[in-house]
Amino acid sequence: MFDFSLLTEWIGNFLQNTLGLPGWLATTIECVGVGLALLLVYSLLALFYIWYERKLCAAFQCRLGPDRVGPWGLLQSFADMFKMLIKELISLNHVDKFLFALAPYLVILASMLAFAVLPWGNGLQVINFNIGIFFLIAVSSIGVLGILLAGWSSNNKFTLIGAMRSGAQMVSYELSIGLSVLTMVAFAGTMNVVEIVEAQDNLWFIFSGHIPAIIAFVIYMIAGTAETNRGPFDLPEAESELTAGYHTEYSGIHFGFFYLAEYLNLFIVSGVAALLFFGGWMPFHIPGWDGFNEVMNYIPSVVWFIGKAIVLSFVVIWFKWTFPRLRIDQLLSLEWKYLLPINLFNLVLMVLVIVYNFHF
Numbered sequence: 360m361f362d363f364s365l366l367t368e369w370i371g372n373f374l375q376n377t378l379g380l381p382g383w384l385a386t387t388i389e390c391v392g393v394g395l396a397l398l399l400v401y402s403l404l405a406l407f408y409i410w411y412e413r414k415l416c417a418a419f420q421c422r423l424g425p426d427r428v429g430p431w432g433l434l435q436s437f438a439d440m441f442k443m444l445i446k447e448l449i450s451l452n453h454v455d456k457f458l459f460a461l462a463p464y465l466v467i468l469a470s471m472l473a474f475a476v477l478p479w480g481n482g483l484q485v486i487n488f489n490i491g492i493f494f495l496i497a498v499s500s501i502g503v504l505g506i507l508l509a510g511w512s513s514n515n516k517f518t519l520i521g522a523m524r525s526g527a528q529m530v531s532y533e534l535s536i537g538l539s540v541l542t543m544v545a546f547a548g549t550m551n552v553v554e555i556v557e558a559q560d561n562l563w564f565i566f567s568g569h570i571p572a573i574i575a576f577v578i579y580m581i582a583g584t585a586e587t588n589r590g591p592f593d594l595p596e597a598e599s600e601l602t603a604g605y606h607t608e609y610s611g612i613h614f615g616f617f618y619l620a621e622y623l624n625l626f627i628v629s630g631v632a633a634l635l636f637f638g639g640w641m642p643f644h645i646p647g648w649d650g651f652n653e654v655m656n657y658i659p660s661v662v663w664f665i666g667k668a669i670v671l672s673f674v675v676i677w678f679k680w681t682f683p684r685l686r687i688d689q690l691l692s693l694e695w696k697y698l699l700p701i702n703l704f705n706l707v708l709m710v711l712v713i714v715y716n717f718h719f
Contacts, residue, residue: 525605
């Protein structure tokens with residue numbers, strides 16, 4: 360399997376040795392290039408996911424979905440993006456202008472930081488350090504601050520109710536996400552995202568972790584759906600009750616930031632699930648099947664990671680278009696009365712599996 364670290368090392372050597380640039384300048388150019396690449400992939404993935412959900416939603420409802428702009432409607436998302444970019448930013452008099460403008464950037468910042476930690480392929484990650492999972496959980500929590508600021512600074516009762524709902528929901532379900540992730544970190548024995556992926560070389564954790572890994576995966580997917588404010592957990596922006604929730608007063612590109620962040624958070628939740636349970640960019644290997652494993656290695660690591668994330672995203676989208684929206688009391692009861700106790704029990708169960716070596 361191709362190691363992308365060879366490509367990144369070649370770029371560094373080319374800038375410093377071939378072009379003769381000083382180290383600080385070469386590092387600066389590399390950082391700018393990585394930033395631009397992240398922004399490009401971030402935007403293209405968001406546009407793809409908008410088209411992807413529209414097509415899946417249409418299939419669930421026996422419709423065609425977008426099919427006019429481009430082949431199979433592939434350019435419809437681009438048309439919508441350009442339309443949103445040229446829309447007027449409506450200036451409101453009753454809002455806290457600074458916080459109102461700051462909120463969408465905080466939401467984008469949170470998803471961008473989490474997006475950058477994911478290992479995309481063998482040797483293809485922006486940053487690799489020994490507390491990667493801890494960093495991922497920490498930066499993903501910034502998004503709720505942007506939502507709370509958006510709701511409060513808009514000076515609107517609908518936005519405030521939506522923001523309060525979102526705050527209660529995201530803080531609650533972060534506990535289940537954190538405990539599910541902690542369960543798999545305990546099994547892996549490291550918080551380094553690259554080492555977690557490499558530990559699944561022979562068998563993905565969803566198989567080698569037995570029942571605790573399956574329980575952690577199911578709870579993670581439920582909590583991850585709630586964390587991204589997607590149906591049936593989309594109470595913060597329930598259009599039938601709150602018109603649009605916390606982003607009711609936003610227009611133009613500011614509304615577009617919230618829209619993009621929602622779809623990128625969907626990819627991040629799916630990507631982390633792929634990382635923790637399905638081997639990330641690691642191919643599907645079966646111990647003892649050397650010929651089969653060798654064939655799997657020919658598939659590029661980037662294809663493995665993105666393919667797993669898209670399949671898991673399908674499950675989250677399936678939730679939205681299958682189950683009715685929960686009431687706020689049902690939503691919080693699900694977390695505090697059911698998911699959290701099960702998660703705590705499952706963490707103890709995983710520790711017993713590790714201590715008594717019940718795993719493969």
